[in-house]
Amino acid sequence: MTADAGFFADASLDRSRYLLATNVFETDREPREAAAHLAQEQSTAQWKRPGVDEDFRPRHGAKVVSLKVLGDLPRPSAPTPFDGPGPWRRCEAVLAHAIENFGAKIPTLLSVLLGEGAFYAPGIAAIRLTDIALPDAYAAQFPGPQFGVKGLRELLGVRDRPFFIGVVKPNIGLSPAEFAALAEEGWRGGLDAAKDDEMLPDTAWSPLADRARLCGEARKRAESATGERKLYVANITDEIGSLRPLHDNAVRGGANALLLNSIPLGLPATRYVREFAQVPIFSHFAMSAALTRGPSVGVDSSVLTLLQRLAGGDVILFPGTGARMRTTYDEVRANIDACRRPLGPIAPSLPVPGGSSRPPDVPATMAACSGVDFGLVAGRAVFNHPGGPASGARSFRQAWAAVQDDISLEEKARTSPELARSLETFRS
């Protein structure tokens, strides 16, 4: 069987009409044949009616733009009970998808790029979407962040340094008043933002309206005490019909940022909230690992980050480095790039390599992030600091100052008792 020439691009391809998607796949077929199958299954699977002289491939077919063999494989990474014995090869194919097939809509786009056509193409055992590239005029049809990095800096008056974000802990079980008291201590110690845990939504035992009201009052006290502006990030993750009322109530109460778990909600929900949000949106990576951590199968986390940026995430959290998150520097850098790369008129989002940062992680995170346009997010290292949340927050600012002064954390700790306690407690 030979590859269907109708699914390959030639020099005449009008790039402004196509989205480019990079896929890495494993096949035991001739690579050109496998890539053509992929293009066909992701677009005009059947491209004419029987007995009618027509061909939908030129206008609607996906087209292979480039193809290379990355290497041989001893076996495929995903089960393939019905495929041949090999030899197996890993290939990278860039496909051009006709934008008019799905429009500037995230769910229809995902239905093509990560749908049935991708994962059940003949001869392809495992496949992973590793990048997408959008023409500027197409990107312009998505909302993108309302505030972005620039808007966040203006809102908070924070310049020339990263943002310090704390997740209030204990994450589940505190009353709204207890929660607000801890958040206030964190703000007073130096946090820019105190946020709800991604597992703390609006609940019967901690109604978001109460939490937002008490946190709003606490935030204003902390702002007066420190002379700095602060954010309370309210987790409004909920069913679609509750998103707008929760937003309205939370903002009315005193929340001035939102947390959305964009993958459990669906990316369209983030875009939906973006339409009426009066405050910045923090988009969290919960559940992304189910799509990204299967080796050779699924999608790169940086693609999910790019989609969250298109949907309207002002701040995008993704798995960071370190012992707990087990994410490579390359993956973290790809996520940062997805927040910052040119994307038509879409503003950059603030990248936040998440997952329990501790002061000892600060130098490595800063090196991975390059520059100061990023956020550090800490949980237990602030709220389980033996000196309390204010000391925990202070220890992060001290760690940052050490990097600025180009001295080691240990040296800085000699004159910074909170950092010294952090290093003792969280070094492990």
Next chain:
Amino acid sequence: MTADAGFFADASLDRSRYLLATNVFETDREPREAAAHLAQEQSTAQWKRPGVDEDFRPRHGAKVVSLKVLGDLPRPSAPTPFDGPGPWRRCEAVLAHAIENFGAKIPTLLSVLLGEGAFYAPGIAAIRLTDIALPDAYAAQFPGPQFGVKGLRELLGVRDRPFFIGVVKPNIGLSPAEFAALAEEGWRGGLDAAKDDEMLPDTAWSPLADRARLCGEARKRAESATGERKLYVANITDEIGSLRPLHDNAVRGGANALLLNSIPLGLPATRYVREFAQVPIFSHFAMSAALTRGPSVGVDSSVLTLLQRLAGGDVILFPGTGARMRTTYDEVRANIDACRRPLGPIAPSLPVPGGSSRPPDVPATMAACSGVDFGLVAGRAVFNHPGGPASGARSFRQAWAAVQDDISLEEKARTSPELARSLETFRS
């Protein structure tokens, strides 16, 4: 390090307050320690404030209900740059989650079961959610299907046989009039339902309003001609703000069922549409493979099917058996069970093992499905049948009759020319 006893259930556990989640994971730790970490990370990661005499574990902590070692592993299935050298074991743990932590809300539930806590628990390299069990009173808080199997049978007057569903092909490129003409042929030949491809939403070159109006007219003609009631299943997959207008326009035009790509949309979007849908919802599996096909990582497709049932899917499509879909009978049966199992007051959904069924697949699919409460979905085998869509549809009814008569497809084909052409054309 020993396992934290606060994260294990004892006989006093009030099952009515807990959702049970079964997880299979790979660890190089002592299994009880790994399971306790998992329970902790999925609930009260930090369960007290420093210096305060309190303990949130009894009320809010997840609890290990059962734990067994399934076997040894030569290596973990997911990359673990920071974990130890092993030995590695595969374990199955059932965890009880306090329902009051997340409520009867799909996105908050998913944020716990498939969130950061699951995939980044210390010592767990790979994890897969394989089943969930809900107390009846909790299940009752979800909408479930509005029509279900019973309602679909009443709506269509179809008794004692499966439902025959065709995906109109060519899937992308037809004008609304061409599309409606093919659907009409399919209905006249014996399809119960003609549906949009999951990659055919509302587009500029095939506006759903036009497609629905023309399909509505064609459907009524086919209903008159055959004396049977028929469904046109309109794909309204789109951004959140467009779902209700698309539903209203499609139904007004003549669509009498909806297709939703529930994973790209997010399951909350399906529940949202369920609130106002006047017609049955077909929930499609597009993108589920990105969550399910990574070996040892992610979630079983049957869990996604159960969640689509809770959200309101009347008809649930999932990957079927056969050469193209590469899904095992066990997985197909687990999906069927997720549609049919007792679930408080939630009605059964109609299971549809999807992915290009052909007449030769009918006996095996029927055997896997047991009984007649299921749907068969075909694309090319109907719409690329050499005799045209009516012949393609007829060949499916003939294949079903052969199974009913307990004769082979080949024997039936002797008196059924459309089936004979199908067997010649689609056998490979």
